[in-house]
Amino acid sequence: MFGLNNDSCAIDIPDTYHTQGEYTKGIARWCPGCGDHSVLHAVQRLCAEKQLAPEKTVFVSGIGCSSRFPHYMNTYGFHGLHGRAFPVAEGVKFRRPDLDVFVVTGDGDCCSIGAGHWLHAIRYNMNLTVLLFDNAIYGMTKKQTSPTSPMGTISNTHPEGSVLPPVNPIQTTLGVSNVSFVAQTVDWVPSHLYATIKAAYEHQGFSFVKISMRCPKFMAEFSKKKVSERDSVQLLMHENGIQPDDATERMFTHHQPHDPTDINAARALAEDVEKTYLGLFYQNKNALRYDLYGAHNLGYSTEQKMAAIEKKLEAFAV
Amino acid sequence: MVYEIPMAEECLKFVPDPKKGKNMWVLGMLSYIYSRDLKTAEDQIASIFKKKSQAVIDSNLQLLNAGHEWAAENLDFQFEIPAMPTGKELVVMNGNEAFAFGTLAAGIEVCSMYPITPATSVSHMLAETFEKAGGLVHQAEDEIAAIGFAIGSSYSGKTALTVTSGPGLALKTEFIGLAIMAEVPLLIIDVQRGGPSTGMPTKIEQGDLLAVLYGAAGDAPKIVMAPSTIEECFQFVIVARQIAEAFRTPVFLLSDSNLATGVQPFERPKLKAEWMSAPIDQSPWNEDTKPYQWDEETGLSKRPIPGMKGGEYTLTGLTHTASGQVSYLPEVNQRSTAMRSRKIAAFSRTLKPPKVHGDEEGDLLLIGWGSTRGAIEEATDRARELGGKVSSVHLRFLSPLEPGLKDIFKRFKKVMTVEINYSDDVNAPLITEENRRYSQLAWILRARTLVDIDCFSNVHGQPLKPRNILERIKLELGN
Numbered sequence: 185m186f187g188l189n190n191d192s193c194a195i196d197i198p199d200t201y202h203t204q205g206e207y208t209k210g211i212a213r214w215c216p217g218c219g220d221h222s223v224l225h226a227v228q229r230l231c232a233e234k235q236l237a238p239e240k241t242v243f244v245s246g247i248g249c250s251s252r253f254p255h256y257m258n259t260y261g262f263h264g265l266h267g268r269a270f271p272v273a274e275g276v277k278f279r280r281p282d283l284d285v286f287v288v289t290g291d292g293d294c295c296s297i298g299a300g301h302w303l304h305a306i307r308y309n310m311n312l313t314v315l316l317f318d319n320a321i322y323g324m325t326k327k328q329t330s331p332t333s334p335m336g337t338i339s340n341t342h343p344e345g346s347v348l349p350p351v352n353p354i355q356t357t358l359g360v361s362n363v364s365f366v367a368q369t370v371d372w373v374p375s376h377l378y379a380t381i382k383a384a385y386e387h388q389g390f391s392f393v394k395i396s397m398r399c400p401k402f403m404a405e406f407s408k409k410k411v412s413e414r415d416s417v418q419l420l421m422h423e424n425g426i427q428p429d430d431a432t433e434r435m436f437t438h439h440q441p442h443d444p445t446d447i448n449a450a451r452a453l454a455e456d457v458e459k460t461y462l463g464l465f466y467q468n469k470n471a472l473r474y475d476l477y478g479a480h481n482l483g484y485s486t487e488q489k490m491a492a493i494e495k496k497l498e499a500f501a502v
Numbered sequence: 503m504v505y506e507i508p509m510a511e512e513c514l515k516f517v518p519d520p521k522k523g524k525n526m527w528v529l530g531m532l533s534y535i536y537s538r539d540l541k542t543a544e545d546q547i548a549s550i551f552k553k554k555s556q557a558v559i560d561s562n563l564q565l566l567n568a569g570h571e572w573a574a575e576n577l578d579f580q581f582e583i584p585a586m587p588t589g590k591e592l593v594v595m596n597g598n599e600a601f602a603f604g605t606l607a608a609g610i611e612v613c614s615m616y617p618i619t620p621a622t623s624v625s626h627m628l629a630e631t632f633e634k635a636g637g638l639v640h641q642a643e644d645e646i647a648a649i650g651f652a653i654g655s656s657y658s659g660k661t662a663l664t665v666t667s668g669p670g671l672a673l674k675t676e677f678i679g680l681a682i683m684a685e686v687p688l689l690i691i692d693v694q695r696g697g698p699s700t701g702m703p704t705k706i707e708q709g710d711l712l713a714v715l716y717g718a719a720g721d722a723p724k725i726v727m728a729p730s731t732i733e734e735c736f737q738f739v740i741v742a743r744q745i746a747e748a749f750r751t752p753v754f755l756l757s758d759s760n761l762a763t764g765v766q767p768f769e770r771p772k773l774k775a776e777w778m779s780a781p782i783d784q785s786p787w788n789e790d791t792k793p794y795q796w797d798e799e800t801g802l803s804k805r806p807i808p809g810m811k812g813g814e815y816t817l818t819g820l821t822h823t824a825s826g827q828v829s830y831l832p833e834v835n836q837r838s839t840a841m842r843s844r845k846i847a848a849f850s851r852t853l854k855p856p857k858v859h860g861d862e863e864g865d866l867l868l869i870g871w872g873s874t875r876g877a878i879e880e881a882t883d884r885a886r887e888l889g890g891k892v893s894s895v896h897l898r899f900l901s902p903l904e905p906g907l908k909d910i911f912k913r914f915k916k917v918m919t920v921e922i923n924y925s926d927d928v929n930a931p932l933i934t935e936e937n938r939r940y941s942q943l944a945w946i947l948r949a950r951t952l953v954d955i956d957c958f959s960n961v962h963g964q965p966l967k968p969r970n971i972l973e974r975i976k977l978e979l980g981n
Binding site for chain 2 (some may be wrong): 188225237238239240242244255256257258259262263264265268271272273274275276277278279280282283292300301304339343477478481482483484486488489490491492494495496497500501502
């Protein structure tokens with residue numbers, strides 16, 4: 185590697201080095217200007233920075249625009265059913281602590297058809313990195329109202345405007361017991377997006393990142409408004425939070441000090457729908473983890489297993 | 503000879519409500535009639551009610567002894583039935599327990615389930631044993647999550663199990679389609695109950711056969727087995743895991759509440775190391791091999807497992823090429839569908855024709871599946887003792903069917919399935935030969951063999967009695 189001799193070098197040289205390009209596969213078929221492209225890039229960058237072994241990395245998704253994601257990662261992938269990414273990812277992780285598992289889901293996938301699984305996935309708190317691509321519209325099926333569409337959104341199912349207040353994914357996630365990591369970022373600020381996904385990956389538990397996404401095809405005005413209204417954005421600032429770079433701090437001049445260990449403060453911020461808070465809402469590094477339970481009795485030998493079965497059979501012998 | 507037994511009055515001497523004491527009193531009486539030692543019953547009472555008060559235990563013991571004493575004083579008969587001599591070591595359990603032991607013996611490490619009667623107790627037994635046998639029960643948030651979790655677990659290495667019953671099966675349908683489409687090995691145990699909808703949760707029915715075979719969108723061919731004894735519940739799990747992995751597909755085991763709660767003795771299984779699943783293969787993948795490199799003859803392909811270097815692919819429920827690439831090209835969908843179907847054909851070539859119980863030819867052939875085997879064979883034997891030319895066949899594989907059925911059917915004047923599911927009575931109003939709805943196996947066999955197969959079935963929610971089958975046999979034979 186690099187012409188260096190492993191034996192004579194003072195620094196640790198890895199046997200293999202993965203470039204960012206090694207994590208890419210095919211050509212992403214999302215629309216031009218879609219936010220999904222920037223998340224894909226950020227995730228590939230993370231994989232390279234963390235030198236994740238492609239064979240030990242699994243991206244699990246549901247159905248929707250965002251759920252095409254695994255097809256563009258040169259790792260293992262599971263592009264399953266609409267709304268069902270969580271149970272599959274949990275099953276993958278349960279007995280395979282050696283795998284890095286990511287969940288890629290959308291606002292329809294997670295907050296509507298898969299909402300039941302979402303709540304329980306938060307409670308299970310398995311070590312999964314969860315990226316919620318929230319563009320507030322159904323894109324793949326061509327512009328129907330999403331559970332996160334702002335009230336009044338004109339769509340093909342509500343041509344006069346949607347009639348219900350939207351689901352607030354941050355608020356919902358923070359309301360579930362055993363929640364351990366909740367953050368929000370946007371697809372159009374690459375450095376903040378990357379810092380947030382990195383912090384989520386580093387968190388040992390169910391790290392939930394809501395990524396506000398642009399959909400130039402079906403939510404063009406809404407996307408433009410989101411990007412341009414910098415004044416409504418508040419950066420969450422704390423030494424234990426996500427550290428924005430100088431450019432991000434200059435872009436968003438409103439800064440909100442917030443201790444991410446304070447769940448009540450986090451919930452209060454989540455309920456404030458007038459503003460968009462970017463950064464780490466909440467983190468609890470000590471929340472109970474179901475994946476540790478799943479892996480606690482791994483690797484028993486055939487002899488051990490047979491002995492346990494024989495012992496149990498004894499109770500049924502006559 | 504009829505003996506009147508004043509059960510209520512006798513029980514009232516000890517408890518205010520005889521409904522809450524009769525069972526123990528009768529147990530005492532029967533223990534006298536069949537010369538059984540009361541000690542076993544007394545020990546069981548103490549053990550079962552140990553979490554309740556001493557008063558409860560005392561009251562039950564009192565009733566047991568009172569029943570015994572009453573019988574000794576008032577009955578003029580008593581039997582002594584010696585135990586059947588056996589040189590073999592036996593175990594006694596119900597079908598759900600046998601499924602659990604089969605699961606353990608197969609080396610399966612994950613049972614992902616949601617509670618549903620009458621399937622749940624499979625997971626109870628597993629939960630008690632897994633801790634030291636290196637496995638876990640995952641109680642999921644719903645039926646859909648239960649199978650999704652199992653599929654995720656299978657995908658990442660070891661074939662997992664999910665257990666359910668009719669309503670849960672309906673919810674799992676979309677994931678079943680995915681497992682077939684994406685070729686993920688999986689075990690699905692369906693302990694059937696009365697249906698449709700919530701139906702009769704604790705009663706017997708063989709009503710899920712067609713739902714299992716056809717309850718998925720598109721062409722989703724399946725491997726479906728039905729154990730007919732409790733010992734087979736044990737054995738079939740071990741075989742089913744091997745089939746699931748070799749053929750890279752879900753395998754269904756159809757049971758029913760009769761097998762689930764019925765108890766039978768069978769020879770204590772001698773566990774074998776080769777029954778156990780191998781450790782997860784983590785050797786490098788040959789990068790020239792595609793993730794769905796279907797063999798043209800058999801439809802079989804090797805499966806990359808996460809951790810295998812060079813095998814990285816994205817599993818998808820969308821139509822895909824041998825490389826796992828999404829494609830809607832006409833020839834791709836035609837070929838991939840054909841390859842999944844070919845696996846079933848390849849599997850069917852490994853099966854043998856079923857054995858005929860009785861003569862190989864005659865006037866009437868009964869066909870059954872699942873838990874009714876004992877009743878059907880007993881009725882067949884009785885009819886043969888009476889001179890009837892009757893035989894029976896019991897099917898273990900419902901999809902694909904065992905070979906040679908048509909040849910067997912041709913040797914009988916009449917062929918009739920005996921099932922616990924619905925069929926129209928030929929004499930019912932409005933029913934004609936054209937619109938009659940047949941019982942479920944009869945539908946399949948008629949379509950498969952073009953033999954005019956009749957059916958005898960009901961949905962009483964009760965196990966079939968040999969007596970009732972015999973009556974029907976007599977009717978068919980015209981005497």
